[in-house]
Amino acid sequence: MKIAICIAFLLSAALAANVKINPLSDDFINHINSQQNHWKAGKNFDETIPISEFKKLMGVREAISKSRRTPTVHSKDIEIPESFDARTNWPECSKVIGEIVDQSACGSCWAVSTTSAISDRRCIASGGKLQVPVSAIDLMSCCWVCGDGCNGGTMEFAWDYWINAGIVTGGGYNSSLGCKPYPFKPCDHHVEGKHVQCTTLSYDTPPCSQDCYNELDFNSELTFGKSETQGFGAVEDIQREISTNGPVTASLAVFEDFLSYKSGVYHHVVGEKLGLHAVRIIGWGTENNVAYWLVANSWNEDWGDLGLFKIRRGENECGIEEVVNAAQAKV
Template identity: 45%
Template sequence: MSSLFSLVAIFGCVSANVFTPYLKDHLELPSGAEKLSGDALVDYINSLKTTWTATKNNRFIGLSHEQQQTFLGVLDAPKEFENLTSTHLTVNSALPAEFDVRQKWPQCAKILNDIRDQSNCGSCWAVATVSAISDRICIKSNGKLQVPISAQDLMSCCRNCGYGCNGGYPEAAWNYYHSNGIVSGGAYNTKDTCRPYPFKPCAHHVKGTAYKDCPSNIERTPACTPTCVTNYLTYNSDKHRAETSVFVFRSEQSIQQEILENGPVEAAFTVFEDFLHYEGGVYEVSKEYIYIYMYFQSEIATAPEPALGSGSEPAARAGAGNFEVGSGSRAQSRSQASQRSET
């Protein structure tokens, strides 16, 4: 665990492989506390008076843990991805205490600020992947190529990536981007890209937004359709591919160095039942697939995918110095941005 740097601002969704109440890794819980759930868990969290507060989330009332897990779209990586190549970045000993990609690459500010809403679909693994890809394409091209990459094309057409709206594998998603390519795709109901997102934005747990509440059922994954909705794009010619294979980062410092040099990456961390009751403050420790674009030295604001909150305001904040890279964490990127396919 690093004491110098905190984690970074994030977009993403939560993993469901561990689903037990968790409060603080350094806190010795009293007997029975780990079995708390629902209102009892909320009351207990708030009684601790830590860096964040909890409230009852009506969206999950009456749902079993298994049903709640269907909303959390990350699956554990298959064994073939357990030994992916690590990066060999030379980490600068003078890493800055604060960094924001939007300041280093202002020519890409528009696409860097694009926060996607995955709606009522467990596609976070795809949305986070294409968000990082889109930004890195812009950065690599020095702002000349600003194109949102399609989450729908990825989650519908990658047969080895998982189960679409029911979860997937980011490692496989990055490999698919390299081997098959992914077409462009903007927000719901847009007409200027090949495969825009198929589902309307919805209010996940934030009241008073411009969106209606999300429905209770997970959306069905759309069928793979190798055509574009626009008449001036063709599916094969619109594909973008990575130049190199996937890299996995093994330390917080290597992630920071990669962001400094090449832009956003995708990462994973573990979230527990208490996170479902998050109300405000700085949440400490949580597996979520995330899109990383800035980091700070102290407490930080995070910007999760609107699956966790709609609108421009951050839906959660993460604590500084709590990012651990190890057996329970994964981070991926391509070392180069993609090039448009001409095939």
């Protein structure tokens, strides 16, 4: 016990003195757990992985303006439940909403999170009839105004692109679903993972093509959104939007401690900012008297809580309530 206290004291002193501690190390993880009891940190990644590899995954470019859109305000007549999970609220679409995607060794979080939310919303709007996902690689390759594919992009423009140009269908890697499945195979940053290590891979964004990878007709596989892309300024309006139309996308500032999230309600404890990351909010609730958002990440199911995490709600933790967007599906 005395040894553990001594190590914790020395680590705290080192952090206070700005001495760099490996954020993937057991000492760093133990320090996180010693500072709070709202969430549990543990080994998600091998300690030898350079932090620069994680920065490559942070593919959200700074919003042109956080006030670029007029926030959508929902009628206060829409009742907000104490807890909500889109998977159970729309059981006919639970498989679509419950899918945890893997962006692989590519900074495509902005695209995979947007197309995942679009896929959810198409399924919901169609009453479960439209189950085929929407293609992240079509968005990445063809929306030049959105950004630069694996080198990052802007979610607001991605939603606009769906409305104005359309995005074809496409499932995950090695999938036969849709026009353009995701071409990058799942990879592991994780401890004892089941895929090839991401650090051995490097992907360039494929060129834009108006052809399907299979025999499907490109134009027939195009999907569209309708109405203006919506920004949400208040927590209650984010909740009303999710419970009415389905999951939304959000931008999240990722700090070093987030890499080791395992369970509980996350809040930033210690560590440097690595960049901005795109995620998909699918619900909310309360745990141990702490309000949280239920969020899907895009680092496959080996990370965190089977690919999901909870983060403190109502306090704009890590900026998650600042840039939230969605659009209606045209079905």
